[in-house]
Amino acid sequence: EVVLTQSPGTLSLSPGERATLxxxxxxxxxxxxxxxxxxKPGQTPRLLIxxxxxxATGIPDRFSGSGSGTDFTLTISRLEPEDFAVYYCxxxxxxxxxxxxxxxxEIK
Amino acid sequence: xxxxxxxxxxxxxxxxxxxxxxAASGFTFSTFGMHWVRQAPGKGLEWVAGIWHDEREEYYADxxxxxxxxxxxxxxxxxxxxxxxxxxxxxxxxxxxxxRWEGYEKFFDLWGRGTLVSVSS
Numbered sequence: 001e002v003v004l005t006q007s008p009g010t011l012s013l014s015p016g017e018r019a020t021l022x023x024x025x026x027x028x029x030x031x032x033x034x035x036x037x038x039x040k041p042g043q044t045p046r047l048l049i050x051x052x053x054x055x056a057t058g059i060p061d062r063f064s065g066s067g068s069g070t071d072f073t074l075t076i077s078r079l080e081p082e083d084f085a086v087y088y089c090x091x092x093x094x095x096x097x098x099x100x101x102x103x104x105x106e107i108k
Numbered sequence: 109x110x111x112x113x114x115x116x117x118x119x120x121x122x123x124x125x126x127x128x129x130x131a132a133s134g135f136t137f138s139t140f141g142m143h144w145v146r147q148a149p150g151k152g153l154e155w156v157a158g159i160w161h162d163e164r165e166e167y168y169a170d171x172x173x174x175x176x177x178x179x180x181x182x183x184x185x186x187x188x189x190x191x192x193x194x195x196x197x198x199x200x201x202x203x204x205x206x207x208r209w210e211g212y213e214k215f216f217d218l219w220g221r222g223t224l225v226s227v228s229s
Contacts, residue, residue, distance in 0.1 A: 047216070
């Protein structure tokens with residue numbers, strides 16, 4: 001089973017700053033099956049990025065994804081107030097689907 | 109309106125059973141794989157189980173194998189999760205989610221609001 005490890009656990013930044021979130025897989029995963037989700041308190045997860053780098057419909061271009069193999073990154077170029085949330089990476093491989101433990105982006 | 113609506117959650121004692129339902133609307137349910145994902149209070153997302161669009165294959169996380177059963181009724185556009193031998197650690201919000209293909213990419217694109225399951229004596 002693929003384990004996804006996200007870092008850091010918490011990122012304290014100010015609006016306007018750049019956020020870089022990491023997702024490392026315990027073994028190589030297909031970029032086609034790597035996605036990122038945003039979740040705010042009391043809300044359901046929202047798809048941001050799929051296929052490692054493709055933005056989902058309606059997602060602002062300040063969100064970008066990159067990476068391959070075992071190392072993937074979600075970048076928020078300039079944090080807006082509504083971007084402070086928890087972010088999860090996700091992968092599907094074979095007969096398992098897994099999420100990372102999440103990175104919380106909080107206001108500094 | 110494209111949506112998923114879960115129901116069936118509630119409070120149960122350890123060892124008891126509960127059946128969750130997820131009613132789909134606004135899309136052709138029978139053409140999508142479906143999954144259950146859970147989230148314990150204050151914790152992260154955890155995949156639980158998935159089923160192919162035509163029910164030919166089911167998949168389970170190790171921690172629910174032998175206890176939970178995922179199934180669907182395409183004629184009713186409804187997904188189910190039969191949860192048996194519930195444990196305290198199964199307490200969570202259970203989300204129903206749709207498996208989507210976009211070209212070669214695959215991801216969960218549509219989520220219900222979730223139904224809360226509490227397990228305690």
